[in-house]
Amino acid sequence: MYIPAHFAEPRLDELHRVMREHPLGLLVTHGGAGLDVNPLPFAFDPHTGPQGTLRAHVARANPLWQEAVEGQAVMVVFRGAEAYVSPSWYPSKHETHRQVPTWNYEVVQAHGTLAVRDDERFVRGLVATLTRQHEAPEPQPWKMGDSAPEFIDGLLKHIVGIEIILTSLVGKFKLSQNKEARDRLGAVQALEARQQPALAQAMRRTL
Structure with missing residues (x-):
């Protein structure tokens, strides 16, 4: 994942x-048939x-658990708040007309090793x-x-359980940190007016 320095999020409390x-x-995951992606609700144990450790379960009919190699490297992607951002929300746009549309978001990549837990x-x-x-x-x-x-x-x-022992967490919070404070505030206010409170709150934490 490409992460410019101003979008890097190293704080564990924010990633958690x-x-x-x-x-x-x-x-x-990556197996004999290539890449595979499964959306799963995870329980996170930071201790x-x-x-930390992630735990989830899959249907017994899902070939994931049978094809998994004990200890293989896997990645879990968590998507936080996200939304489109219009250049019209930036006060500077109306002065210089040098702004373009973008998308703001929070993403965490959790890397670790997989273990199958097929026990009741x-x-x-x-x-x-x-x-x-x-x-x-x-x-x-x-x-x-x-x-x-x-x-x-x-x-x-x-169902069959899986457990992922995490080895690293990588965070990218693209929240207009590369914009002027007044433009960031303009975007926050526009998001709040458009019922996007989660992203607005995330952006406010960077002001």
């Missing part, structure tokens, strides 16, 4: 924030491994973790115990 707030990552205890614990995480905002959070045990047991047999 994107991974937590946007947990649907794109798992990129295990050199850079791991999968059950992972599903419970993901459920607690994503049901938390609900008025009455759903939990696995709401369903009959035999129903859950049957479903768990149809």
Whole structure:
């Protein structure tokens, strides 16, 4: 990934924030058939491994887990806030007419090594973790115990766990850091007016 210095994001707390707030990552693997990409919701554990650990599950019918080589290098891409930015939002555009359209975004590339975890205890614990995480905002959070045990047991047999021990995290936050402060503020205000609060908030943190 090409990263100009002004768009590089080295702060771990910010990288972790994107991974937590946007947990649907794109798992990129390379096998005998070439490149493969699987979108998966990940649980992130920042305290295990050199850079943390990602855990997810795939359908047993997915060939990913059978074709995976233990310890192979993989990458997971997490996309944070993103949106189109019009040059008309920059005050300087109306003075000099030297601005062009662009796209602002937050991206984290998580590199690591893959391990397959085809055991019921791991999968059950992972599903419970993901459920607690994503049901938390609900008025009455759903939990696995709401369903009959035999129903859950049957479903768990149809998924396989994967674990990625992270070795590095690479962040690129393209948030108009190369623009004048007044132009950045103009873009923030336009995004807020257009109901794009996530990117507007991310850009405000750079002002």
